[in-house]
Amino acid sequence: MDEYKIKHIEEGLTQIEFPEFDKISSDAPVFYNPHMEMNRDLSILAIQVFQKQEDREINICDLFGGSGIRGVRYKNEIDGVGEVSINDISETANQFERHNIELNNLDDVEVYQHDASMFLRMKRGEFDVIDIDPFGTPSPFMDSAGYGARRNSLLCVTATDTSALCGTYQEPCIRKYNSKPYKSEYCHETGIRILAGFVALTLSKYAKYIEVKMSHSTEHYMRLYLEIKKGSKRTDESLKNIGYISHCKNCLHRQVSNGLASPIEEICPVCGEKLVHAGPLWIGAIQDADFIEKMIDETNHKKINTEKDALKLMNACLLEAGAPATFYDVHTVCKSLKISAPKLDLIFDEIKNQGFIAIKTHFNPLGIKTDATIKDIEKILISLQ
Numbered sequence: 001m002d003e004y005k006i007k008h009i010e011e012g013l014t015q016i017e018f019p020e021f022d023k024i025s026s027d028a029p030v031f032y033n034p035h036m037e038m039n040r041d042l043s044i045l046a047i048q049v050f051q052k053q054e055d056r057e058i059n060i061c062d063l064f065g066g067s068g069i070r071g072v073r074y075k076n077e078i079d080g081v082g083e084v085s086i087n088d089i090s091e092t093a094n095q096f097e098r099h100n101i102e103l104n105n106l107d108d109v110e111v112y113q114h115d116a117s118m119f120l121r122m123k124r125g126e127f128d129v130i131d132i133d134p135f136g137t138p139s140p141f142m143d144s145a146g147y148g149a150r151r152n153s154l155l156c157v158t159a160t161d162t163s164a165l166c167g168t169y170q171e172p173c174i175r176k177y178n179s180k181p182y183k184s185e186y187c188h189e190t191g192i193r194i195l196a197g198f199v200a201l202t203l204s205k206y207a208k209y210i211e212v213k214m215s216h217s218t219e220h221y222m223r224l225y226l227e228i229k230k231g232s233k234r235t236d237e238s239l240k241n242i243g244y245i246s247h248c249k250n251c252l253h254r255q256v257s258n259g260l261a262s263p264i265e266e267i268c269p270v271c272g273e274k275l276v277h278a279g280p281l282w283i284g285a286i287q288d289a290d291f292i293e294k295m296i297d298e299t300n301h302k303k304i305n306t307e308k309d310a311l312k313l314m315n316a317c318l319l320e321a322g323a324p325a326t327f328y329d330v331h332t333v334c335k336s337l338k339i340s341a342p343k344l345d346l347i348f349d350e351i352k353n354q355g356f357i358a359i360k361t362h363f364n365p366l367g368i369k370t371d372a373t374i375k376d377i378e379k380i381l382i383s384l385q
């Protein structure tokens with residue numbers, strides 16, 4: 001460790017040290033990304049809510065430790081945590097993980113050096129919380145997570161390969177998530193749904209199913225908080241949440257269909273053009289109001305440096321709970337109508353005046369989640385000119 005110039009940072013109540021680097025990259029001797037602080041802060045809130053809900057001591061696995069910042073913060077800042085296991089394939093990362101455990105005077109935090117999948121298989125059923133925060137895609141580790149996750153546990157999953165999930169190119173998404181993406185104005189939501197669908201389908205072979213507690217797409221990453229339950233009947237039932245989103249490039253109509261192999265309409269019912277399909281993906285709930293409300297409440301008991309942004313995001317996700325899948329982007333619809341965009345507040349008011357739901361979305365500041373059809377939205381936008 002002496003060969004490195006050391007950088008010292010503080011997140012929440014925790015001190016962390018790692019080798020200084022010029023550029024955030026997987027080439028750094030030990031990886032640390034300051035832009036992920038809110039991700040770590042939200043994880044602390046989510047795991048604390050889960051711990052209180054379970055009302056027992058929980059064991060946590062930080063599967064891709066890096067500097068150990070997650071595992072160390074989880075032990076240091078979450079109540080009711082028993083043992084924390086920090087794993088990383090890199091020996092240098094392990095050295096700094098041990099150093100950071102000591103720096104924060106923590107007991108019951110163990111460091112391991114294994115491939116992530118091997119580790120989950122060796123430690124099957126031992127963790128109440130598994131945090132998967134890899135470089136890029138979590139896809140290669142998901143099968144072992146399905147094998148290793150215990151009943152009534154929390155699975156936290158980060159994906160930074162957003163261009164694959166959003167469908168910038170189709171092949172990487174098909175290859176990694178066995179799902180066809182579609183690049184639309186709501187592709188970040190489709191991406192979250194592809195990721196959740198992939199986890200659900202992967203876990204189903206172990207008769208495990210997911211409940212999505214919170215999900216978000218922020219900057220360069222997507223993050224899911226999933227409760228894992230077990231039971232073959234319930235898993236079969238839960239797979240009814242797998243389906244497709246079909247989109248019309250011509251008129252912007254979109255529709256959701258459920259079932260893996262059910263027939264999907266090929267022709268747009270609004271304009272008669274051919275529909276494009278994204279999926280299989282998760283068409284069930286992607287936010288849980290009760291869980292998110294508790295996360296928001298938990299901010300009163302934690303020291304969270306990113307509190308302002310975290311609260312803004314959690315409140316936006318809270319509003320989205322129960323909202324329809326996908327959203328209209330005001331600028332995209334106005335562009336297709338060749339009109340200028342009315343004020344956003346006026347549009348929301350008018351949609352609600354007409355008896356429809358109108359909900360903002362964290363995915364896009366100009367997005368409207370609504371049960372109104374594209375034709376209803378167009379009429380409203382034209383009436384506001």
Ligand SMILES: C[S@@+](CC[C@H](N)C(=O)[O-])C[C@H]1O[C@@H](n2cnc3c(N)ncnc32)[C@H](O)[C@@H]1O
Binds near residue numbers: 066
């Ligand atoms: C994105 S970093 C983790 C960042 C950390 N969780 C944080 O919040 O700062 C990914 C880490 O995974 C480790 N890693 C890469 N491949 C691995 C594998 N197959 N098994 C276990 N660890 C791996 C890398 O050494 C790196 O430290």
Ligand SMILES: [Zn+2]
Binds near residue numbers: 251269272
């Ligand atoms: Zn159409």
